[in-house]
Amino acid sequence: xxxxxxxxxxPLFVGPYGAYLLLFLVLPFVNVxxxxxxxxxxxxxxxxxxxxxxxxxxxxxYYATLFLRTLRxxxxxxxxxxVLGYPLAYVLARSTSRVMTLGLLLLVMPLLVSTVIRVFxxxxxxxxxxxxxxxxxxxGVRESVRxxxxxxxxxxxxxxxxxPFMVLPVMAAVERIPLSLEEAARNLGASWAQMFVRxxxxxSLPGLVxxxxxxxxxxxxxxxxxxxxxxxxxxxVGQQIYEEVxxxxxxxxxxxxxxxxxxxxxxxxxxxxxxxxxRARPKRAR
Amino acid sequence: xxGQLEVRGLTKRFSPQVTVGPLSFEVMEGEFFSLLGPSGCxxxxxxxxxxxxxxxxxxxxxxxxxxxxxxxxxxxxxxxVFQTYALFPHLTVFDNIAFGLRLRKxxxxxxxxxxxxxxxxxxxxxxxxRYPSQLSGGQQQRVAxxxxxxxxxxxxxxxxxxxxxxxxxxxxxxxxxxxxxxxLGKTAVYVTHDQTEALALSDRIAVLSQGRIEQxxxxxxxxxxxxxxxxxxFIGSSNLLRASVRGQNGGDTTLETEHGLVLTLPxxxxxxxxxxxxxxRPERFQVAAIGEGDQIGANRFRARVRDVxxxxxxxxxxxxxxxxxxxxxxxxxxxxxxxIVPGVAIELAIDPEDIHxxxx
Numbered sequence: 003x004x005x006x007x008x009x010x011x012x013p014l015f016v017g018p019y020g021a022y023l024l025l026f027l028v029l030p031f032v033n034v035x036x037x038x039x040x041x042x043x044x045x046x047x048x049x050x051x052x053x054x055x056x057x058x059x060x061x062x063x064y065y066a067t068l069f070l071r072t073l074r075x076x077x078x079x080x081x082x083x084x085v086l087g088y089p090l091a092y093v094l095a096r097s098t099s100r101v102m103t104l105g106l107l108l109l110v111m112p113l114l115v116s117t118v119i120r121v122f123x124x125x126x127x128x129x130x131x132x133x134x135x136x137x138x139x140x141x142g143v144r145e146s147v148r149x150x151x152x153x154x155x156x157x158x159x160x161x162x163x164x165x166p167f168m169v170l171p172v173m174a175a176v177e178r179i180p181l182s183l184e185e186a187a188r189n190l191g192a193s194w195a196q197m198f199v200r201x202x203x204x205x206s207l208p209g210l211v212x213x214x215x216x217x218x219x220x221x222x223x224x225x226x227x228x229x230x231x232x233x234x235x236x237x238x239v240g241q242q243i244y245e246e247v248x249x250x251x252x253x254x255x256x257x258x259x260x261x262x263x264x265x266x267x268x269x270x271x272x273x274x275x276x277x278x279x280x281r282a283r284p285k286r287a288r
Numbered sequence: 289x290x291g292q293l294e295v296r297g298l299t300k301r302f303s304p305q306v307t308v309g310p311l312s313f314e315v316m317e318g319e320f321f322s323l324l325g326p327s328g329c330x331x332x333x334x335x336x337x338x339x340x341x342x343x344x345x346x347x348x349x350x351x352x353x354x355x356x357x358x359x360x361x362x363x364x365x366x367x368x369v370f371q372t373y374a375l376f377p378h379l380t381v382f383d384n385i386a387f388g389l390r391l392r393k394x395x396x397x398x399x400x401x402x403x404x405x406x407x408x409x410x411x412x413x414x415x416x417x418r419y420p421s422q423l424s425g426g427q428q429q430r431v432a433x434x435x436x437x438x439x440x441x442x443x444x445x446x447x448x449x450x451x452x453x454x455x456x457x458x459x460x461x462x463x464x465x466x467x468x469x470x471x472l473g474k475t476a477v478y479v480t481h482d483q484t485e486a487l488a489l490s491d492r493i494a495v496l497s498q499g500r501i502e503q504x505x506x507x508x509x510x511x512x513x514x515x516x517x518x519x520x521x522f523i524g525s526s527n528l529l530r531a532s533v534r535g536q537n538g539g540d541t542t543l544e545t546e547h548g549l550v551l552t553l554p555x556x557x558x559x560x561x562x563x564x565x566x567x568x569r570p571e572r573f574q575v576a577a578i579g580e581g582d583q584i585g586a587n588r589f590r591a592r593v594r595d596v597x598x599x600x601x602x603x604x605x606x607x608x609x610x611x612x613x614x615x616x617x618x619x620x621x622x623x624x625x626x627x628i629v630p631g632v633a634i635e636l637a638i639d640p641e642d643i644h645x646x647x648x
Contacts, residue, residue, distance in 0.1 A: 185341055186374035188361040190388035190439065197362075200387070204378050 175209025367436030
């Protein structure tokens with residue numbers, strides 16, 4: 003923004019939160035990074051002796067599969083949210099303010115309920131004696147279908163949880179596109195679909211990217227949902243970290259998992275932001 | 289005639305209270321036709337019905353003899369220039385203009401040639417690689433026009449295209465637009481609330497008020513013989529005076545305004561006893577200092593200047609004729625007008641030909 007010079011008192015404004023982040027995010031993270039290169043000990047949190055074994059271990063098939071599964075499920079959740087959320091976001095952005103407010107309220111309402119309770123709701127619906135199976139039984143299906151503890155269940159639960167993170171940024175992006183652009187494209191001979199592909203989609207892409215990044219990050223680090231809806235079969239990295247600490251009492255092992263997860267996600271986010279920033283910023287003609 | 293537009297009984301009902309139409313008018317091939325009126329009069333709705341962005345409740349729109357209503361907006365062969373230009377911010381000037389050609393699957397050499405021609409036509413040959421945000425308002429406007437023109441539509445629609453430009457540029461673009469339209473011989477329908485713009489640009493104007501056409505005519509007809517008090521008041525500035533007929537003798541009719549100003553007109557058919565509205569254009573008064581008024585014509589009376597608004601080329605006076613009839617008077621600024629200051633008494637006269645009786 004032109005002339006958007008910050009107030010000379012800016013440290014006062016960002017200082018408190020900066021201190022909070024430093025104390026409760028940066029320092030613990032540094033601690034975790036240190037732990038990840040320390041030696042595992044069955045009796046202490048770690049032995050302060052540098053080693054690479056915690057990282058070398060991650061190349062084992064078990065961990066590689068775990069990471070690939072986490073990545074694959076997160077991508078599927080992101081795609082699911084985009085497919086379900088984009089049209090919804092478009093319709094909400096183009097509706098009257100009353101409909102928009104109502105839609106937003108309904109959309110955000112699930113966020114007001116804790117994840118554990120929402121997941122419990124899914125258990126009631128998908129369990130072997132749950133609503134779906136009872137319904138199937140009424141239709142004459144004898145054997146109950148296993149719905150819980152499948153990848154599908156994890157994806158379903160995560161999509162439901164992360165959908166608002168997709169819809170909100172896309173909606174904001176679409177709202178910023180004047181309706182007259184749609185009409186101009188139609189007037190120049192574009193069918194609705196052509197108009198959409200050539201104007202709305204490219205112009206709302208930054209919103210779609212932010213939404214995808216949010217959904218993807220939340221899914222990658224999800225813990226409760228995969229733990230309760232995926233169980234042992236569909237384990238994701240978050241649950242593994244939890245068990246390394248509480249069951250195996252392997253703090254350095256958990257730390258190395260954490261660092262790999264965080265660094266790869268940061269790299270991905272940076273890449274996506276850089277790519278869209280380049281697209282969105284027109285080249286200066288001189 | 290491919291560019292001949294016919295609007296028949298066009299009606300758009302938004303609610304029982306808010307209805308536009310029924311409107312009927314015809315625009316000839318190559319004609320520049322304006323829809324003029326205050327906001328909410330239905331002019332933009334009419335335009336949007338022609339472009340296909342509103343579905344009329346009743347009536348039909350014919351272009352070159354073919355019905356447009358029912359056809360989707362992208363199959364109408366009608367170009368629309370938006371008030372906000374509506375350029376695609378993610379595309380260069382070149383790509384904006386090529387947008388429609390690409391949809392029509394034109395070949396690359398053809399696109400290059402036709403976009404190049406358009407850039408020449410609107411005088412922007414060096415800006416092809418710029419993005420809309422890097423252009424001035426006037427340049428954006430020209431790109432918007434080029435983007436519509438390159439598709440060679442049978443009809444061009446303009447939705448207040450100049451209202452976002454500053455005054456100087458607006459007047460310059462007005463000339464350019466007029467020249468372009470004449471040169472290409474395109475039929476144009478132009479929506480505006482700016483009466484000067486409509487008068488300057490149009491072959492004919494339809495004046496709209498509250499969803500109805502008040503009058504259709506050439507700029508001259510609209511200004512010189514408005515069909516209603518609304519038109520008279522909306523176009524230019526005017527003195528609208530309630531008056532009753534005092535008498536008719538010989539070839540003359542004598543009328544008296546409610547403030548006691550007596551005016552004589554050439555005889556008009558059966559207005560005896562009736563109250564009428566008179567239109568006196570401010571610039572049609574002749575002004576003289578007291579005692580110098582002998583050479584000025586009929587309908588002469590004294591007036592006192594209440595205030596003077598200095599407009600540069602003109603002076604706008606508010607005067608009180610015969611100490612009771614308020615009038616607006618506009619005179620050319622010249623050396624002799626320096627003596628006209630508030631409080632001064634002057635002599636006014638108006639030619640009987642310049643007094644119009646309005647029926648509505």
